[in-house]
Each structure stands twice: as C-alpha cells, then as structure tokens.
Amino acid sequence: MLSKKTYTVQEATKKMEHYCAYQERCHQEVRKKLVSMFMIPEAIDVIIVHLLDENYLNEERFAKAFVRGKFRIKHWGKRRLTSELKQRDISKFNITQALAEIDDDEYIKVLTDLSEKRANLIKEGNTYKKRKKFIDYFLYRGWESHLVYEKAHEFIT
Template sequence: MQQKHQYFSIDDATKKLEYYCSYQERCHAEVVQKLQQMHMIPQAIDSIVVHLIENNFLNEERFARSFARGKHRIKKWGKLRIVNELKFRGISKYNIDSALKEFTTEEYLETFHTLADTTWNSIKESNLLKKKKKFCDFLIRKGYESNLIFEKCNDLSAE
C-alpha cells in the first residue's frame, strides 16, 4: 500500500508549529524533527524556525530551564541525568548551566535525601549487599552524584 503524505504550505506549517511550541516548551531539535516529519524542505524549515525564534515561540534557554525544573521537581532526577538529557537534545553549555540554577543546592539535597530514604525503605531485600546495590543502582539511574549516593548508602546501612 502506498502512504499518502499530507503537504503543508509554509503558512500552515508555521501556524501548526506555533501551536506546537505554545502548549509546551520545545527545543530546536524537536521543532526541526517535527517539520521534517511534515516533509518540509530545508529552506522552509529554516525560515519557520527563524520565525518561531523571532516571535518568542522557541527559546532554548527557556526550554532548558523548564526542562530542568520539571524533571527535578516531578521526576526527581539528579543533575547528571538532567545534563545528559539536555546535551542529547543539543542544548548549549551556557543554557545547561543556566538550567541548573533553577533549583537551589538545599532543594536539590532535600529531594535527594527524601528520595533516598523512601527508596531504601521500599527495597525488600534481606541481603544487605544486594539491598545496597539496588539502592545505589536506582539513584545512579536517577542521575545523582556517586559520592552523595555512597555517603547516604553508608549512613542508611549503619542504622
């Protein structure tokens, strides 16, 4: 079977992308990918992206800040995971540094300790070494620094 492609004029695509960017912060890569899925030519993609930036629908610093804030507060991600995800999306070092200022050191550590305590208490493992491994693996996947994790692990296992 042959697939039918829907074709968009530049105006239609621009309106569609304005809406796409207005209901959720987007990075440049997501917008370009969306336009490529719409089968837009490279010149049209460039002009639409420029339009979105000029009209403040697209702003990488705002995206990075929003991303970091949300992932830390809602998904309880650590700095390492946030930085890696932003790098994966092609965000500049300046914007990543700016995004990490969205939460204070106190807030970051409070989130870490709360998550660590909850995780430790939820792991039902009688073997202490296995419990420590599961605990550390979970927090490393969440993107927390290993020195924080191992320090907390030693504190909790000593209790």
C-alpha cells in the same frame, strides 16, 4: 495508495506556532516535527527563524522548564538532567543556567527524602545486595555518586 499531507510554509508556520505554544520545545524537536511534515530544508530554516523571532522557540526557557519539571516530578539528579539536555543539543551555557535554578538545599532534601523511602522499599536480606540496589537506583536517575554513596551508608547498615 496513501497520499501524504503537504503544507505550505504559512500553514506549517501556524501549525508550529501552536506546537510551540502548547509546551516548551527545543530546536531539535521542532526540526524533527518539520521533517516529519515533509518540509524542505529551506522552509524549515525559514519557519525556525520565524519561531525564534516571535519568541515561540527559546532554548534557555526550554532548558529551565525541562530542569524544573524533571527534577520536581521525576526527581532526576543533575547528571541525568545534563545528559538529557545534551542529547537535545542544548548549549553548555544554557545547561549551566538551568541547573543553577535548582537550590542546593532543596536538592539535598529531595535526595534525603527519596533515600529514606527507597531504603524502606528495598526488601533484601543481604546488606551488600540491598546497598547495590539502592546505589543503582540513584545512579540511574543521575544523582552524583559521592552523594549516593553517602546516603547509602547513612540509610543502609
């Protein structure tokens, strides 16, 4: 029979300090990790309060880092970023603060560059099917529909 590893509150706290120092984490990820370590709810609360007090855990910092990373690397739009942060139980205020970090000119420039690349990649003879593939690609990645339709008409004729 496999025995599950148990942790004292001090051991779990140290482990979670390393977990949070390695990469920005949200409260939900930390709570899930502590549950997977078989910690009791009272211990989980104590550890999370400690992490907040010592600034290992900060939702505003997490939201800003998440938005920066996913926008710059995966080129997600604001709608996808918002929904992903909501799934992680980030407050509306922190979501708004994080999205404000994206410069509007940079946002449009990224969409324009991606649109040009994507329009050239889609190998479809039928203009309507090509436009649909183009639009579906950007809507899935969370770009606002009015911007996507504008770019579809601009790049696919």
